Amino acid sequence: MIDDIPEAIRETAPTPPKSSFPVPAIATVFGLVIVVGGLVMFFLSPKPSPETATKTPKTETEEVASGIQSPSNKEIVESSATKIIPEPEPIDNVLGHLRYEQAKLSELVPITADGSIKLKKSAATEFRKMQSAARQQGIILTAISGFRDEATQQYLFFEVKKNRGQDTSTRAEVSAPPGYSEHHTGYAVDIGDGKVPGTNLSTNFEKTAAFRWLDKNAARYSFELSFPKNNSQGISYEPWHWRYVGDRHSLETFYKVRNLK
Ligand SMILES: [Zn+2]
Numbered sequence: 346m347i348d349d350i351p352e353a354i355r356e357t358a359p360t361p362p363k364s365s366f367p368v369p370a371i372a373t374v375f376g377l378v379i380v381v382g383g384l385v386m387f388f389l390s391p392k393p394s395p396e397t398a399t400k401t402p403k404t405e406t407e408e409v410a411s412g413i414q415s416p417s418n419k420e421i422v423e424s425s426a427t428k429i430i431p432e433p434e435p436i437d438n439v440l441g442h443l444r445y446e447q448a449k450l451s452e453l454v455p456i457t458a459d460g461s462i463k464l465k466k467s468a469a470t471e472f473r474k475m476q477s478a479a480r481q482q483g484i485i486l487t488a489i490s491g492f493r494d495e496a497t498q499q500y501l502f503f504e505v506k507k508n509r510g511q512d513t514s515t516r517a518e519v520s521a522p523p524g525y526s527e528h529h530t531g532y533a534v535d536i537g538d539g540k541v542p543g544t545n546l547s548t549n550f551e552k553t554a555a556f557r558w559l560d561k562n563a564a565r566y567s568f569e570l571s572f573p574k575n576n577s578q579g580i581s582y583e584p585w586h587w588r589y590v591g592d593r594h595s596l597e598t599f600y601k602v603r604n605l606k
Pocket of ligand 1: 490535587
């Protein structure tokens with residue numbers, strides 16, 4: 346019977362004493378049962394396989410938690426860390442303004458006759474349609490500003506701030522820091538009323554026929570107001586600043602990582 350058991354087990358099995366004192370056979374059998382039983386339990390006990398370990402990606406919290414623990418209690422930490430609800434991704438913002446990628450110049454097309462104001466092609470096409478639809482109803486929508494690069498925004502934020510003697514947070518309420526303007530995307534456009542240019546870039550623009558028309562019709566062309574009254578970013582109300590959200594890229598640009606309330 347002992348020959349059927351692997352050598353390793355045989356070594357741990359109690360060997361009969363070499364003395365002439367007789368050992369009851371039942372003690373030997375009992376000892377073997379305990380050893381074999383123990384080994385069976387050991388091999389059958391569930392262990393995490395590498396496959397299942399890789400199937401559940403760790404959250405950031407888990408990695409941090411396990412990284413600072415000693416290997417002895419790593420397992421305990423991991424099993425309790427899975428119950429932690431991961432924090433939402435931190436939002437990359439400066440004074441309420443979100444980070445935006447600058448559009449490639451090759452993707453921009455003009456929306457004014459002199460070519461000085463440009464938008465991304467999809468936004469430009471819809472802006473033109475919106476403009477001519479408004480014109481048919483006697484409303485003149487004027488493009489005041491479209492795409493702006495970071496250098497232009499650098500000037501608008503820091504130089505104007507200096508000239509006006511504004512502190513940083515006051516300036517940020519009305520202007521985005523370079524790298525953080527929706528105008529970098531090529532989807533944002535500042536619109537004025539061609540018949541009342543005195544209201545350009547002013548909250549008085551909301552009293553114009555152009556604003557009333559936009560408020561009612563801009564959504565048909567996939568334009569929306571970026572900074573309505575009491576917006577979640579804490580930016581001043583800008584009735585003139587509209588953004589295009591009519592395709593997947595523009596929608597993702599403005600909404601993907603927007604965890605603001
Ligand atoms: Zn604007």
